[in-house]
């Protein structure tokens with residue numbers, strides 16, 4: 060980026076006008092706390108007894124002179140202190156402005172700046188681990204390593220093109236080039252393979268509870284939430300609206316949606332509820348298909364499952380009401396769902412039911428991100444911008460391989476490798492446009 064090095068030289072001046080202490084503010088040492096009074100600059104009346112610290116450039120979050128005021132809590136005090144600073148020429152920060160300045164002043168790269176948003180928005184420990192990993196620069200390290208390999212290769216190819224007769228420039232065989240770009244492609248593919256997990260960590264696993272009326276869907280929502288959230292009655296057709304709640308299963312945010320039972324109905328409101336159910340089903344990643352295991356005949360359930368089945372979703376069949384189910388009948392039911400993962404529970408609770416609910420939680424966890432999820436050491440791609448840049452880099456590398464296969468001139472090969480390098484450079488912010496930067500930082504809802 061060329062617009063590096065934003066400077067903000069007024070902060071110490073402003074602090075000097077509103078903070079009174081034994082020592083003048085301009086003589087404060089960097090990164091030390093000083094005690095004093097914040098005053099109204101118009102009439103010198105005290106506002107609050109505070110501590111103030113100056114973090115002098117370049118050793119601050121943004122790389123500029125930063126003032127931090129530690130005052131008493133309370134919105135009126137905060138408001139008055141803010142007004143005092145504004146009167147002396149300060150202005151409130153735009154969303155993400157501190158982090159944007161930190162990026163523009165080379166205090167962090169773009170993946171680290173984005174990690175700050177993820178850190179603030181993380182809802183579970185695993186999401187926090189992934190964000191912290193990016194903030195520490197591990198994603199940048201990985202993408203830079205891939206990029207550096209490609210840059211070295213490109214330099215060699217270009218040297219050969221520019222100085223074909225030079226003896227110092229050893230010639231690279233197609234096989235050697237292929238091996239090196241294949242290595243980069245594998246490294247990109249490994250990063251890309253983490254995106255499904257990353258997406259779930261960041262946005263949650265959209266999970267719909269679906270089934271025929273009265274099978275115990277709302278009871279299941281309630282027992283997973285450990286609270287009486289949805290109305291449960293013995294009457295089929297109780298739930299009409301979609302009820303959404305988020306639970307944390309071993310660090311995965313699971314967005315649960317309880318829905319209206321599916322059946323042919325003459326009731327207008329219930330029919331609207333069923334339409335809502337079908338809309339949400341389309342967007343869901345995981346389906347908890349609930350069956351009343353105490354019923355003799357479940358062919359209707361199997362038929363319904365056949366109708367809603369789709370390859371882009373995972374399904375768990377939940378046999379509910381096991382407390383009143385007949386074991387031989389349940390065994391017969393299971394035959395209708397041979398190809399599915401079936402978990403048997405009692406959503407009514409009691410009598411060992413919790414262990415079964417744990418089994419279901421585990422099944423949800425494994426079906427969402429697999430057995431190996433949650434290794435804090437791994438870099439996980441959570442951001443669609445990074446994924447798209449990696450996709451583009453992989454495409455360019457494949458095209459580079461094609462130029463070798465089709466015995467095209469090495470100039471074409473060099474061009475594709477250069478595109479791959481540029482795409483990788485976008486991830487850390489070396490080759491990112493201002494529009495993209497604005498879009499990224501506008502996602503911050505607070506000054507930070």
Ligand SMILES: Nc1nc2c(ncn2[C@@H]2O[C@H](COP(=O)(O)OP(=O)(O)OP(=O)(O)O)[C@@H](O)[C@H]2O)c(=O)[nH]1
Nearest residue numbers: 272273274275276277278296297298320380406407
């Ligand atoms: N014995 C037993 N009864 C259950 C169990 N789970 C739910 N029930 C009962 O089944 C009835 C229906 O439960 P709900 O949770 O309202 O069922 P639903 O699928 O949400 O029903 P709709 O919203 O009408 O589609 C209620 O009387 C529950 O108490 C269970 O595990 N065992």
Ligand SMILES: [Mg+2]
Nearest residue numbers: 276277297298
């Ligand atoms: Mg219900």
